[in-house]
Amino acid sequence: MDSPARVDVILPCLNEQDALPWVLSRMPPGHRAIVVDNGSTDDSARIAREAGATVVPETRRGFGAAAHAGLVAATAPIVAFCDADASMDPAELPSVTTAVLEGRADLVLGRRMPTAAGSWPVHARIANAELARRLRRLTGLPVHDLGPMRAARREALLGLDLLDRRSGYPLEMFLRAWDSGWQIDEVPVGYSPRLGRSKVTGTLRGTVQAVTDMSRLLREVRTTVLGWEALA
Numbered sequence: 001m002d003s004p005a006r007v008d009v010i011l012p013c014l015n016e017q018d019a020l021p022w023v024l025s026r027m028p029p030g031h032r033a034i035v036v037d038n039g040s041t042d043d044s045a046r047i048a049r050e051a052g053a054t055v056v057p058e059t060r061r062g063f064g065a066a067a068h069a070g071l072v073a074a075t076a077p078i079v080a081f082c083d084a085d086a087s088m089d090p091a092e093l094p095s096v097t098t099a100v101l102e103g104r105a106d107l108v109l110g111r112r113m114p115t116a117a118g119s120w121p122v123h124a125r126i127a128n129a130e131l132a133r134r135l136r137r138l139t140g141l142p143v144h145d146l147g148p149m150r151a152a153r154r155e156a157l158l159g160l161d162l163l164d165r166r167s168g169y170p171l172e173m174f175l176r177a178w179d180s181g182w183q184i185d186e187v188p189v190g191y192s193p194r195l196g197r198s199k200v201t202g203t204l205r206g207t208v209q210a211v212t213d214m215s216r217l218l219r220e221v222r223t224t225v226l227g228w229e230a231l232a
């Protein structure tokens, strides 16, 4: 029999039938896939189930809604998040989960390193670099990317009481973790062109929503944690 998974890997999924077979074939030992099906109209749920993943349905749309549903459904002591679009290789997950498993870090963020010219739309890359610059200034932490691949202890993450259910979820996680005094580390992970169609940064609507969500969160931090000037 397999030993129990030590890491539940949460994969928010909205119509990723082309990417799922490869993504699910790349799970490292000790890592178990939880595919959160966010109302897919394609064959994602069936493909995930047939590949042996746990499938959790979440009808409320939004990256954060899917990610959080996975966190609530997870049972392993450590959770990791990974996109289900094949832009990141789950085989690299141990580089983000190991420090958490060994108790050396509370939150490990994967810093995306493009592996090909088309990996990262230029507007998304610029917006992300600017966000990271502001966060370095705010927190003093050497953070360079607010990417989706990351790991933390499940109970501790639940204790952060994250409220965002859209694109601000990864940023809110970082800010609340920092505000709670967590040890936050960053490690490089490869970033390749996704399979299938982007829902966030590859579309104008998705990008506008992501920037809106993140700006609101930063405004809240400016007024609650710090003085107004800190992030200007």
Ligand SMILES: Nc1nc2c(ncn2[C@@H]2O[C@H](COP(=O)(O)OP(=O)(O)O)[C@@H](O)[C@H]2O)c(=O)[nH]1
Pocket: 011, 012, 013, 014, 015, 016, 038, 061, 062, 063, 066, 082, 083, 084, 085, 087, 194, 197, 198, 199, 200, 201, 202, 206
């Ligand atoms: N944007 C978005 N992504 C979702 C949703 N539900 C699940 N996802 C998944 O979240 C991941 C990130 O979305 P993606 O389109 O790759 O965003 P991008 O990498 O910024 O272009 C993918 O695995 C999506 O399938 C949702 O409601 N909205």
Ligand SMILES: [Mg+2]
Pocket: 083, 085, 087, 194, 198
């Ligand atoms: Mg993606």
